[in-house]
Amino acid sequence: MAFDKKPLIRALLGYFGRCPTPTRLRWGRVLGWLLPRLLRSRAHIVRVNLALCFPELSQNQRNVLAQRHFHLLAQSFVDRGLCWFGTQQRIMDSVLLTGEQHLQTLLEQGRRIIMFAPHFIALDAAATRLTLFLKESATLYTRQSDADVDEVVRQGRGRFNQVHLISRHDGVRGLIRQLRRGIPVYYLPDMDFGRQGSAFVPFFNVPAATLLSAAQIAANWDATIVPVISRLDPDTGQYQVTIGPPVQDFPGDDDPISATARLNHLIETEIRTDPAQYYWVHRRFKTRPEGQVGFY
Template sequence: MDKKPLLRGVLGYFGRCPDRTRLRWGRVLGWLVPRLLRSRAHIVRVNLARCFPHLTPAERTRIEKRHFHLLAQSFIDRGLCWFGSEQRILDTIELRGEHHLQALLDQGRPVLMFAPHFVALDATATRLQLFLKEAASMYTRQSDADVDEIVRQGRTRFSKVYLVGRHEGVRGLIRLLRKGVPVYYLPDMDFGRKGAAFVPFFGIPTATLLSASQIALNWDAAVIPVISHLDLETGRYQAWIQPPLQDFPGNDSPEEATARLNRLIEAQILKDPAQYYWVHRRFKTRPEGEAGFY
């Protein structure tokens, strides 16, 4: 069965409907998701308990509920990003600090846009398409071919975006980086032990790829944090392009430099913990002999 017409119809509806309607759908879906996807709700609870043991269960529950609301709204708004008008995207997703990125591009400097997993990540990527002529990012192929086609078209809608498959790994990104293509790099997923080290994240030894620090050192790439935020009251997104990290990695080892990046992510999370993508198994890989968290 060809799912494309149905998916396009639903997402197209979300792309055209008034803001109050898409916000209403976000509230409904945010209530449903943790009840329907109980395994994901369990992952969120484990992550919050591990990272915020000082909070009371009631405080963590409030973060969990708000997280699922934010997550649901970001999913609804893929319709806006992939099917909404260009003007509506400009009106809904605010980009700040783009001069930092432009200055590096004007210098011809390789640029690694360091984009941690906040729920507004996809909206930020869409907004960057309207600023950049080309960019690259890692891409995991969707298991359903119809869904994969829609996702690919949505993520390459406004500019030339190179979606590098996981099988190509970081080498595919480096090849494009060397050609002057800025890379939208998602640093905080657990891909196992290969290429990773156990680096503290909220005080927990966490399997973390060392790629960002190694690319910065070996290819003189500027690492420029890109932080995103979704306001549930207004339905508006903010994407902040921050100044490039100074003296990075400097004389630090890859592990020390990566720990610095993890601290940067932690500091941003603490501003509004519900915004982070707690639904993924960030602590899946454990040191030898340590029991799993989930």
């Protein structure tokens, strides 16, 4: 008989959702110390990414940056309990939202909206907070390999209002169906999904396989790109989610690759404000141009 892990997962995340903020932060610090020691392959990926993107920094500076990154990453894991099991009021108090007037104006105008959300570690907190603001939204969802974990994650991410979790199997087509209905789409633009639908676009001056979907959808469906930038203050446990003004004249006369390069530059600019906040544990440069040796 298979062991049902759901009650254990819910109990743990529920505890994190209810415990006082100082306790939540202590768990984040402990887990942040453990993560690079337990997940050595991920620690290696972080080191490689930081060396590629910040060659101007010394090894010691990158080590400090990696340590802070794992602290922030661990806190974001703990805080899934806050997002998925905490009270609505506590979420509102802990995840501060600014710039929502940009979304409201576009909604009132009946515009199609792509919420352009790069992989900052506060991504889940931002998504939860936006579902409290938006009556209906959609995002891509990758099924978890463990069915028990998958059920908890799906329920957590669809907790407030109506959230359409679009399977990656349906891909961009599923998102476009929602976009055409006027549903704002929460779009994560910066993972390496291989060559299909991608081009090698510079990211910190390194060619990175980058999906062209955002530029193509904006051009073909008259959709507006609205940046969503999220950060975590590890000292207070508060998140700041900033909705930026729409990207102007996008894609304009640019071809999809040039337009995507503009978006990559936007992401880079936000990362440089506080580099540890970006999700460096993913293999952003996994796919390489023909003939180039892999980095990892």
